[in-house]
Every structure is written in structure tokens, then in C-alpha cells.
Amino acid sequence: MKSFLKGLWGFVEVVIIIYVICITACLLSTNKFGFTQFDDTTLLTISSHMEQFLPESKEHDLIIVKNTPREIVVGDKIYYYATADNKYIVKTAHVKEIVSQDGTTALYKLDDEASSTIATTRVIGKYSAIYHNIGGILDILESKIGFLLLVILPILLIFMYQIYALIIVIKYGEEEIENEPRKKETPKKKESTKKEKEEIELL
Numbered sequence: 455m456k457s458f459l460k461g462l463w464g465f466v467e468v469v470i471i472i473y474v475i476c477i478t479a480c481l482l483s484t485n486k487f488g489f490t491q492f493d494d495t496t497l498l499t500i501s502s503h504m505e506q507f508l509p510e511s512k513e514h515d516l517i518i519v520k521n522t523p524r525e526i527v528v529g530d531k532i533y534y535y536a537t538a539d540n541k542y543i544v545k546t547a548h549v550k551e552i553v554s555q556d557g558t559t560a561l562y563k564l565d566d567e568a569s570s571t572i573a574t575t576r577v578i579g580k581y582s583a584i585y586h587n588i589g590g591i592l593d594i595l596e597s598k599i600g601f602l603l604l605v606i607l608p609i610l611l612i613f614m615y616q617i618y619a620l621i622i623v624i625k626y627g628e629e630e631i632e633n634e635p636r637k638k639e640t641p642k643k644k645e646s647t648k649k650e651k652e653e654i655e656l657l
Contacts, residue, residue, distance in 0.1 A: 495521075496520075497516060500513055507536075514590030516589035517582075519533050526577075527549070532549060532581075535578065547570070550565040
């Protein structure tokens with residue numbers, strides 16, 4: 455039973471460590487617009503403020519967007535950064551026309567009401583996938599309170615348990631070393647009593 459519990463706790467430790475590494479990687483990969491970005495893939499978490507600009511999504515949704523400028527063609531649905539109420543937001547529209555394109559830079563004309571024209575630097579990328587309610591979880595995990603309770607606290611518990619386990623090993627290890635000479639002395643006493651009996655019988 456003890457070995458099973460130790461194995462279960464070891465598995466829990468591995469899961470917690472992997473989970474903490476993933477959340478820390480997300481926090482370290484936050485771009486200047488406040489979204490998590492891994493190379494050409496951006497994770498868009500939809501807030502109540504952003505919901506009005508993205509009618510196809512709802513609050514707490516997670517949208518995966520991949521930035522592939524060379525693959526964007528007329529008719530593609532793209533996401534791009536904009537500002538509203540002094541905050542960075544995300545909007546979406548279809549590419550109506552590619553005004554100019556030179557290597558990695560391009561200028562796109564959109565099919566929105568204002569017929570906006572945006573540069574590659576503001577383009578997040580093309581739509582890849584959407585996951586409902588996952589964005590809210592990611593927002594909580596990346597928040598200050600979420601990081602404290604769901605990242606720092608588990609690591610602290612693992613650290614405290616490791617210290618406790620080390621103390622137990624040291625304590626019981628010393629007791630075993632102290633008891634070893636006593637266990638070795640007992641057979642000698644038995645051997646001496648046997649020899650005394652044999653000497654008495656010979657006499």
C-alpha cells in the first residue's frame with residue numbers, strides 16, 4: 455500500500471511540474487499586445503470587451519490563429535490588432551485585395567464597412583481553430599491570483615514534501631545504523647553459550 459501511495463504521489467508530482475512548466479511558458483511568451491504567442495501561433499482569449507468585435511466568438515473562448523503571410527490570399531479570413539478605448543483589441547475580416555506584397559511584408563485591403571487597409575505588422579494570422587470556455591481557464595491561470603494559487607502553491611507543497619521526506623530518510627537512516635551493532639552482537643552471545651555447554655559436557 456505504501457509503495458502504491460508513493461508511486462501515485464510521484465505521478466502527481468510529474469503532472470504538477472509539467473503543468474507549471476506549460477503555464478510559465480505561456481506567461482513568458484506573452485507578446486506586446488498581451489496575448490500568448492508561440493512563434494507563428496497566437497492564442498487569443500476572448501474577453502467581454504473583445505466579444506463585440508468578434509461576433510462569431512463568445513466570452514471565454516480560445517481562438518488559435520496561425521501567422522502565415524505568404525499563404526494569405528484574397529478571400530481568407532484574417533485576424534488583426536486594432537485599438538478601442540485605449541486598449542488593444544482583435545478584429546476579423548476577409549481579405550478583399552492584396553494591395554502590395556514584397557517578401558514577408560504586405561498590405562491588405564479588407565471587406566469591412568470602412569474598407570480598411572492594414573499592414574502585415576498588424577496581422578495576427580489566419581483562423582485555425584476555436585475552443586469554447588478554454589480561454590477563460592487560460593485567463594485565470596495567467597492572472598496574478600491564478601499564478602499564485604495554481605502555480606506557486608503546488609510547487610511550494612512539493613518542495614515541503616521533499617524536505618519532509620528527506621528528514622524522514624535521515625532520521626530513520628540514523629536509527630538503523632545505531633541498531634545494526636546490537637543485532638550483530640546477539641549471534642555472538644548464542645555462539646559463546648554453545649561453546650560453554652560443549653565444554654561442560656566434555657568435563
